[in-house]
Amino acid sequence: MSFDKAYFDAGITRVGTQCEKWDGMIAAAGDPEMIPMWVADMDFPSAPAIQEALREVLGWGTWGYTISGRKDAEALCAYWARRHGVTIAPDEVLMSPCVVTGLRLAVRALTKPGDGVMINPPVYGPFFGSVRGNERALVESPLAVGEDGRYRIDFADMERRLASREAAAVMFCSPHNPCGRAWTREELAELVALCRKYGAPLICDEIHADFVFEGSHHSILTIEGAEEIAVMLCAASKTFNVAGLQQSSIVCKNPKMLEAIRNEMDAAGVKAGNAFALAATRAAYTACDEWLDGLKAYLVDNRDFAMAYIAEHMPKVKVTPLDATYLMWLDCSALGLEQQALLEKLAAAHVKVNDGLFFGEHGRGFIRLNIGCPRAQLERALAQMKTVLG
Ligand SMILES: Cc1ncc(COP(=O)(O)O)c(C=O)c1O
CATH class of the missing domain: 3.40.640.10 (Type I PLP-dependent aspartate aminotransferase-like (Major domain))
Incomplete structure (x- = not known):
């Protein structure tokens, strides 16, 4: 199996797997349209060798x-x-x-x-x-x-x-x-x-x-x-x-x-x-080394895409350089919104991110965006974010 762009583009349906990121969000927000860009796990299948080990x-x-x-x-x-x-x-x-x-x-x-x-x-x-x-x-x-x-x-x-x-x-x-x-x-x-x-x-x-x-x-x-x-x-x-x-x-x-x-x-x-x-x-x-190498390449592309998109379409949002992790730290303070209002705007645009305050008071004005997902999902989330942060 090749762990290329097409493999990670395909992603995996997680609704109904008792996962916090999707099922937890839908239950809490009551909004089936909401795109989960929060909890730090990924919307990709685990590596085949892991699935095999579990089946065994x-x-x-x-x-x-x-x-x-x-x-x-x-x-x-x-x-x-x-x-x-x-x-x-x-x-x-x-x-x-x-x-x-x-x-x-x-x-x-x-x-x-x-x-x-x-x-x-x-x-x-x-x-x-x-x-x-x-x-x-x-x-x-x-x-x-x-x-x-x-x-x-x-x-x-x-x-x-x-x-x-x-x-x-x-x-x-x-x-x-x-x-x-x-x-x-x-x-x-x-x-x-x-x-x-x-x-x-x-x-x-x-x-x-x-x-x-x-x-x-x-x-x-x-x-x-x-x-x-x-x-x-x-x-x-x-x-x-x-x-x-x-x-x-x-x-x-x-x-x-x-x-x-x-x-x-x-x-x-x-x-x-x-x-x-x-x-x-x-x-x-x-x-699983091969799977991981493919994943990293995919995430780098996601990162570069998201950074370019935000710079072009949401110029007031400052992206923290991302050397590592699939979690993007976005400074939204230039929008001049209270934290709650910022999150409400995103929720109205059907995008669920992490509240910067989860990371302490120094996270005020920030949100965290999880880019560990298929590109199509990332594109959809960013396009919807643009409608309220752009
Ligand atoms: C820095 C850091 N430590 C620990 C955890 C959670 O690890 P665990 O689920 O094994 O407790 C996370 C999850 O996002 C994390 O980002």
């Missing part, structure tokens, strides 16, 4: 307790070595249900109640909840944005907050959702140096690692010294459209930190042993 498990006809661990970790290690040049040993990997589970476990294991945990907003909403929901203090070091719309880390601000002990740990998103940045090695090295200087654990969410469009993803684990302080969270879920299976991994090269997280998992009774999820994830990590 289905064929077992019985699904008792499942072995989870070594084989799964080995598949992950081989994948990260092959795709991202990272050396990980199976003993450095823990299986976890979701990446957000991993974020929360890491916060609980590596900090104490009352400690400050620093994040860089605007950032994925559950970062806020992972800190606040665990009786830790939320410390915000906002990303700075340049004239060109590109976001960068305000290292001086981060250092001030670490030096004063306002923050005891850092939770970081790499590549960054929703700002679309693929961080450079230099930026990551500076971040690692800062965390080491102040003895702060660095919890790094790399769920979007496979969607770096130019150059390569630099895992935090490839940065010198990171092995002392970093925890890396990853999953096949975003990349291969298997988020509904709920499987992720926690990787840590510091044995003491890994042990602390393992203890926290045991205390909370967190296990990852879903036979379907594990089989799908192993297949994703071993037999």
Whole structure:
């Protein structure tokens, strides 16, 4: 099978699959015409090798307790070595249900109640909840944005907050959702140096690692010294459209930190042993490279098309440069609309996007547009957006 433009153009019908993006939206909005450009999964079929692996498990006809661990970790290690040049040993990997589970476990294991945990907003909403929901203090070091719309880390601000002990740990998103940045090695090295200087654990969410469009993803684990302080969270879920299976991994090269997280998992009774999820994830990590390469090429075309379309037809909307992820961060502040009015206009045009405020107060005036869909759907959504934002 060829994973070319025609394959991804065909997409897949998701209505009636209990998916949040379509079924959840239609139920909430009561508008069957609404185009879902929100929840961060894609309107493409998962790779054939994954479907085959799931059919095989289905064929077992019985699904008792499942072995989870070594084989799964080995598949992950081989994948990260092959795709991202990272050396990980199976003993450095823990299986976890979701990446957000991993974020929360890491916060609980590596900090104490009352400690400050620093994040860089605007950032994925559950970062806020992972800190606040665990009786830790939320410390915000906002990303700075340049004239060109590109976001960068305000290292001086981060250092001030670490030096004063306002923050005891850092939770970081790499590549960054929703700002679309693929961080450079230099930026990551500076971040690692800062965390080491102040003895702060660095919890790094790399769920979007496979969607770096130019150059390569630099895992935090490839940065010198990171092995002392970093925890890396990853999953096949975003990349291969298997988020509904709920499987992720926690990787840590510091044995003491890994042990602390393992203890926290045991205390909370967190296990990852879903036979379907594990089989799908192993297949994703071993037999889907070609599918992924085709997908990335398709997404780059979608990105370039959307950027050009918005520049031409919605000149007041500023598109944040998208190095990575299939989530486009649009600055609509020049339209002068209140956030609610902005979303209502889009809803009236039958387009569902993510509210910028999901990513914190720094997302006011913004929306996030998911371009992980067939081109025809993207074209339709943009044409309808134009009628209210153009
Ligand atoms: C940065 C980031 N982390 C985590 C998640 C969710 O991962 P999971 O469903 O495995 O909890 C998302 C989903 O959009 C995300 O963007």
